[in-house]
Amino acid sequence: MNLRILVTAGDGIGPEVTNEAVKVLQEVMALGGHTLTLDHKRIGGIAITTDGTPLPADTLAAALASDAVLLGAVGGNEFNALPPDKRPEAGLLAIRSALGGFANLRPAFAFKELAVNSPLRPEIIDGADILFVRELLGGLYFGQPRQWDKAKGEAWNTMRYTRDEVVRVARIAFQLAQKRRKKLCSVDKANVLEVSQLWRATVIEVAAEFPDVRLEHQYVDAMAMHLMNRPRDFDVVLTENLFGDILSDESGVITGSLGMLPSATIGGKVNLYEPIHGSAPDIAGKGLANPIGAILTGALILRHTAGLEAEAAAIETSVRKVLSQGFRTADLARGNTAGLAVLSTTEMGVKVRETVKTMVVSA
Numbered sequence: 001m002n003l004r005i006l007v008t009a010g011d012g013i014g015p016e017v018t019n020e021a022v023k024v025l026q027e028v029m030a031l032g033g034h035t036l037t038l039d040h041k042r043i044g045g046i047a048i049t050t051d052g053t054p055l056p057a058d059t060l061a062a063a064l065a066s067d068a069v070l071l072g073a074v075g076g077n078e079f080n081a082l083p084p085d086k087r088p089e090a091g092l093l094a095i096r097s098a099l100g101g102f103a104n105l106r107p108a109f110a111f112k113e114l115a116v117n118s119p120l121r122p123e124i125i126d127g128a129d130i131l132f133v134r135e136l137l138g139g140l141y142f143g144q145p146r147q148w149d150k151a152k153g154e155a156w157n158t159m160r161y162t163r164d165e166v167v168r169v170a171r172i173a174f175q176l177a178q179k180r181r182k183k184l185c186s187v188d189k190a191n192v193l194e195v196s197q198l199w200r201a202t203v204i205e206v207a208a209e210f211p212d213v214r215l216e217h218q219y220v221d222a223m224a225m226h227l228m229n230r231p232r233d234f235d236v237v238l239t240e241n242l243f244g245d246i247l248s249d250e251s252g253v254i255t256g257s258l259g260m261l262p263s264a265t266i267g268g269k270v271n272l273y274e275p276i277h278g279s280a281p282d283i284a285g286k287g288l289a290n291p292i293g294a295i296l297t298g299a300l301i302l303r304h305t306a307g308l309e310a311e312a313a314a315i316e317t318s319v320r321k322v323l324s325q326g327f328r329t330a331d332l333a334r335g336n337t338a339g340l341a342v343l344s345t346t347e348m349g350v351k352v353r354e355t356v357k358t359m360v361v362s363a
């Protein structure tokens with residue numbers, strides 16, 4: 001097959017980590033006898049600086065013409081004083097909305113090899129494997145009206161959902177649960193918010209289509225605690241936009257580093273793939289960034305867009321193998337280098353590629 005990927009590397013460590021992800025994808029595709037067509041466009045702070053807008057029209061056009069978009073990260077300290085609609089993040093929200101993917105899949109799982117990296121005790125996290133399904137196009141992020149009225153000293157945002165928006169993301173979450181451990185936990189704040197009452201009632205309605213999936217509901221505040229106390233009890237976790245943003249970062253603690261985690265946004269015209277971590281401007285350009293989140297994001301492109309499950313799994317297995325051999329980026333070694341080899345961003349990419357070569361049977 002031929003897979004056309006648009007790479008929007010963005011800001012900070014985005015270019016370094018996507019570069020490694022792309023090289024792993026090239027290796028795997030070539031081994032499988034497939035071709036990969038790459039295009040590169042600007043988004044975020046780099047696009048503001050060069051083109052005067054965080055999402056230039058040619059970036060969006062190229063995105064819509066591709067099979068998948070691989071995004072690095074956006075944001076930088078020099079843009080922090082700008083209003084929300086002028087910031088690098090506005091480019092990300094605009095591309096999410098234009099591509100139309102409403103279901104953001106964010107796995108949070110424990111790597112046995114990285115158990116010491118988590119502040120949670122190993123017996124708590126061992127075997128934890130959660131898949132967040134975060135609604136990505138509604139709620140407070142996009143609800144109208146929104147404004148900061150400086151004269152009045154007042155600002156407001158609107159948390160708004162339609163029944164249809166909840167139905168479509170809930171169906172995806174139930175379908176994913178059917179392929180996993182058949183448990184779904186829906187998160188809301190139905191004891192306070194009408195929008196959460198609509199959310200809960202709609203999820204209960206959709207549940208009737210999936211009698212084999214066990215559904216539970218948790219309030220978001222309690223869920224924040226349960227995730228740290230008993231992460232193993234959760235399988236698929238369905239959330240609205242902001243709750244998912246917060247809980248998925250929190251769950252990075254289970255893995256020990258946000259730098260390990262990938263995400264995929266599906267359900268729209270073109271799927272959008274991005275590691276969960278940010279642009280980390282403090283370590284950008286130093287070869288310190290961990291490319292594994294981006295590399296595992298590449299695996300999700302193969303799984304969810306290309307339908308190349310074996311190749312996706314080969315990348316994931318390679319990452320585990322490299323970790324089990326004691327290779328770490330600096331963030332993962334955390335100064336505790338006994339028995340570990342600390343690698344730069346590119347060296348980690350090389351290790352994963354060398355390993356994946358031994359796993360994919362060439363066509």
Ligand code: IPM
Pocket residue numbers: 089092093245276
């Ligand atoms: C994320 C990020 C984004 C979000 C920002 C950068 C707009 O935090 O992907 O989790 O809030 O969705």
Ligand code: MN
Pocket residue numbers: 245246249
């Ligand atoms: Mn976030």
